[in-house]
Amino acid sequence: QVQLQESGPGLVKPSETLSLTCSVSGASVRNQHWSWIRRPAGKGLEWIGRISGSADYNPSLRSRVTMSVDTSRNEISLRLTSMTAADTAVYFCARNHGSGWHFDLWGRGTLVTVSS
Amino acid sequence: EVVMTQSPATLSVSPGERAALSCRASQSVGYNLAWYQQKPGQAPRLLIYGASTRATGIPARFTGSGSGTEFTLTISSLQSEDFAVYFCQQYNIWPCSFGQGTKLDSK
Numbered sequence: 769q770v771q772l773q774e775s776g777p778g779l780v781k782p783s784e785t786l787s788l789t790c791s792v793s794g795a796s797v798r799n800q801h802w803s804w805i806r807r808p809a810g811k812g813l814e815w816i817g818r819i820s821g822s823a824d825y826n827p828s829l830r831s832r833v834t835m836s837v838d839t840s841r842n843e844i845s846l847r848l849t850s851m852t853a854a855d856t857a858v859y860f861c862a863r864n865h866g867s868g869w870h871f872d873l874w875g876r877g878t879l880v881t882v883s884s
Numbered sequence: 885e886v887v888m889t890q891s892p893a894t895l896s897v898s899p900g901e902r903a904a905l906s907c908r909a910s911q912s913v914g915y916n917l918a919w920y921q922q923k924p925g926q927a928p929r930l931l932i933y934g935a936s937t938r939a940t941g942i943p944a945r946f947t948g949s950g951s952g953t954e955f956t957l958t959i960s961s962l963q964s965e966d967f968a969v970y971f972c973q974q975y976n977i978w979p980c981s982f983g984q985g986t987k988l989d990s991k
Contacts, residue, residue, distance in 0.1 A: 772927070812888070813971060813982035826979045865933065869975035870918040872939065874927040 770794035772875035780855075780882050786797060786848040790861030790875060792816050797837050801864035802844045804835065806857040814857075818864060819844065851882045886974050889970050890983035896991040899962050905986045907972035916976035919948055919957045922985075923968045931970075932957065964990075967979040 778790035804816040817825040819835040820839070826833075834847040844861055860880050862871035887910040888939040897903045907917065919932040932948035935955060945966075947958045959966055971985040 812984040813973070815980050815982075837930075860928070862928075865930070868935045868981045869978070870930065870973060871920075871928075872930045874920075874929070876925065876927045 770863070770873055772863070772873060774859060774861050774875045774878040775850065776859075776880065778879060778881060779871075781884050782852055782882055784851050785869055786846070786855070786859060786880060787826050788846040788850050788859055788861075788880070790842070790844040790846075792842050793857045796839075796845060797840050798839055801867060802835075802837070803862045803864055804844075804846045805860045805862055805871070805874075807860070807877075808854070808857040815846075816859075818869075820867075853882050856880065857872065885979065886963045886977050886981050888972055888981055888983035890970075890972060890986050892986060894989065895982070897900075897962055898991045899931075899964060901962055903962055903966075903988055904989060905957040905988070907950075907957070907983050909953045909974055910978075912952045912960045913974040915951050917939035917948070917950070917955050917975060918933070918975065919928055919946075920973065921968045922971070928971075930958050941982045941991050953958050959988075962988075 771793045773791045801819040801820040807813045817835050823835045832849045836845045858877040860877040861875045863873040865872040887906045889903040891906045915935040917935045920928045922928040936948045945960045969985045
């Protein structure tokens with residue numbers, strides 16, 4: 769059974785950089801597409817970016833986002849710089865369905881709060 | 885970006901009854917529409933993609949319909965485990981975008 773587990777700091781200070789990890793069990797991260805998605809409090813879900821070999825990022829976040837894949841650890845990582853209160857959200861990792869743009873497997877998400 | 889609007893925000897339905905959840909796109913997304921279910925503390929689960937194709941393991945009581953800008957998720961004969969938040973997603977126009985969700989609760 770494939771499972772995704774997000775991890776990272778629950779609290780980040782304004783202007784700092786967020787680093788999150790998604791650990792994948794039951795499947796290899798190789799040759800699949802993986803996305804990060806977030807849900808700010810009181811708002812709808814927002815797709816952040818997708819990575820396989822190369823990465824695609826939401827234009828609204830592109831200047832601040834970096835995603836990477838670590839095949840040795842079977843993990844996907846997200847880095848988001850210059851955090852503000854608007855970045856407070858639950859962050860999810862998800863597997864894209866094939867090479868498509870819907871998501872057939874999600875993690876439970878991790879809450880990140882931006883506050884001094 | 886395509887704006888996805890779900891209605892109602894909250895829907896109260898009795899177990900055993902039928903629920904119909906609506907999702908509207910600000911421009912045509914063809915059949916490239918997915919529905920997800922999320923329960924508190926759990927990962928979202930893919931229910932429907934391609935507007936009407938049930939994902940693996942999804943019971944037949946979940947039906948997706950519609951195309952273009954108007955979509956409906958129908959759950960016939962609600963079970964206790966169906967009370968959750970449902971959200972739609974278009975993936976026809978990049979970047980993909982999601983609705984705000986409909987909370988389905990028990991009357």
